[in-house]
Amino acid sequence: MEEFSPRILPLLWRRSVPARRAVGRPPRLSVDIVVTTAIRLADTEGLEAASMARVAAELSVATMSLYTYVPSRPELVDLMVDEVLWARGLTSDGTFRERVLLYAERTFAMYRAHPWLAEVPRARPPVGPGMLAEQEYVLAAVATLGLPVRELNRAAAGITTWVTSAARHEAESALLRRTTGLSSDEWWQQRGELWENWFDVGSHPTMTMIWNAGAFDRGADQQAQDAYEYGLGLLLAGIERSVEGDDRVP
Template structure:
């Protein structure tokens, strides 16, 4: 499976498209894009997302989206200049689907519960759109969806009185942990869909490793944990428990730092 990279389009064109619905004067963006009544950027992006959801990211090419919309491929370039801009628009649209409270909107009182909202919404997003696991956002689409996530986490952490630098660092640490774990979950879903084989079945087929090849003398720590019943029963249980453990310990560390100030 090929990994795509966001952030590869021309900056001015990409920003104008990402923020096309954010200002009253967005008519200028629509005119510059040559908009027709029968087709618009929003519909094009939705079609791309639907194709990626149903058939994988490769299906959401400019040609694939054009076919789904019943227009010629060259028509799409009137609205979105290239596949790079299309990818950014798709990713940011999906990021914006997360139901994260904005400024002044009701949210849980406890900051850790607010982080849980980010965690749950982000994991649900990846589960609904597993193709996101095939997109590297090292250079992210800097649109409304991406910034909404950043604003939410920063507003969650500001009241606990970390230093400004530590507030930003803590928010980045949470984003890195949650997004990476959610991406791995989605990647597992993609692999199972592509192979028709669950992770449990894959490991079961390799049980001979333990009976034939595993050397207890070379792996004393693993052996000790096994003998002490330290492993979870299933791969899925292990993944869920390790995610919960990691997030709790990360938030414990942030809380300890805040309380020490």
């Protein structure tokens, strides 16, 4: 059973408490320095590189001394995730669509800068200021439409789920390209024999129709981006339409 450690909350919310005046020589390290170093390692070499031992080596300290600041590797990863979530700086006074598009733009930028995020499960995120800032921002954007309060959360969750899943997909492609040396298109090209020797036109008439129309001609990554933009447009239009008269989302 996964156990909750109460140690993580004071670390996640460390900036919400006024700093105590240090007595004597100030410490050489801080939680911020440890987290920043771990993020830098993960950005350049992958999440596995951001181990307690490697971070300690980067900071030229003994590994055990690092535990004074961050008690464990899982808690370090939580701190890393919430730090990059918070760094998006989600603030806007625009329209519903302007706010959502800003959220989407900065979320994609975050995953591009930190592709290791795709290796971290998001089903149980760190409950820190970064995660709550995201929730508040998207909920506030949806609230500008005048939806009933009970519908706000599911509309916001629909947006965050769609945007995050697409950004994670792009980051996963980037990680695979880094580890295999192959782009998504090159990976598919290696499997070109499938279409020549194994693909049965009669069993896949719809795919064949689309293929003949040239709709599969765009690269795999571009197709994913097209699908994301198409789906987001429909999602936002559906949310906006649900506030018109009695046309409610079931």
